[in-house]
Amino acid sequence: MHLFSRLKADASGDWASYVEHQFVHELGTGELPKSSFRHYLVQDYLFLIQFARAYALGIYKSPTPQDMRQSLEGVKAIMDVELDLHLELCASWGMSREDIENAPEAAQTIAYTRFVLEAGMAGDLLDLQVALAPCIIGYAEIGKGLAEKHGQTLDGNPYKRWIEEYSGSTYQNLAAEFGAWIDATAGVYLTEARVPRLRKLFAKASQLEADFWQMGLEAS
Numbered sequence: 001m002h003l004f005s006r007l008k009a010d011a012s013g014d015w016a017s018y019v020e021h022q023f024v025h026e027l028g029t030g031e032l033p034k035s036s037f038r039h040y041l042v043q044d045y046l047f048l049i050q051f052a053r054a055y056a057l058g059i060y061k062s063p064t065p066q067d068m069r070q071s072l073e074g075v076k077a078i079m080d081v082e083l084d085l086h087l088e089l090c091a092s093w094g095m096s097r098e099d100i101e102n103a104p105e106a107a108q109t110i111a112y113t114r115f116v117l118e119a120g121m122a123g124d125l126l127d128l129q130v131a132l133a134p135c136i137i138g139y140a141e142i143g144k145g146l147a148e149k150h151g152q153t154l155d156g157n158p159y160k161r162w163i164e165e166y167s168g169s170t171y172q173n174l175a176a177e178f179g180a181w182i183d184a185t186a187g188v189y190l191t192e193a194r195v196p197r198l199r200k201l202f203a204k205a206s207q208l209e210a211d212f213w214q215m216g217l218e219a220s
């Protein structure tokens with residue numbers, strides 16, 4: 001079985017709390033309070049800045065030039081695509097770049113991003129990838145699921161643009177490539193003895209994702 005599928009199956013409870021969170025359901029139905037989304041969006045921008053640093057650490061931790069390039073593409077996708085989307089979304093919600101960049105990081109944002117960075121610093125490329133995986137692949141799963149379930153009724157949904165971004169082919173391809181890259185790294189580095197530690201990293205990152213949604217809900 002692919003490493004990602006195996007880790008996801010082992011953490012099925014934590015995974016479900018993340019991808020089936022109430023915040024996600026309410027994005028799909030459009031019922032999410034706007035104040036929740038606004039808070040989430042600002043924190044997610046701050047999250048992505050730290051996440052880009054974690055991806056950049058992947059360049060340093062890469063054993064081969066091919067791995068370095070994969071990490072570099074990830075950094076570019078965040079800096080050139082995802083952050084721009086967030087700025088555009090924030091602008092349409094009445095918030096400027098200064099508003100966002102000057103906002104303080106919430107405890108949940110710090111907890112998640114520093115966890116991923118620390119996992120990467122303490123470990124090798126595979127540890128870092130496993131800590132990054134719930135974020136990258138989880139949002140692809142969430143975006144696809146929302147588009148399948150609510151695709152016909154998105155007109156008028158205030159979160160349509162967000163759903164389209166994560167269900168769209170650019171993001172879906174990025175996540176699929178990331179999955180293949182983890183498998184390639186696992187082919188080189190994975191031993192059975194490492195599995196318990198990887199399981200813990202994966203479950204923790206999934207829990208921190210659920211906490212991030214919860215932070216948004218509670219901001220309403």
Ligand SMILES: Cc1ncc(CO)c(N)n1
Pocket residue numbers: 044047048082134135136139209212
């Ligand atoms: C918290 C969080 N997880 C994952 C993604 C996907 O990049 C995101 N933008 N934010």
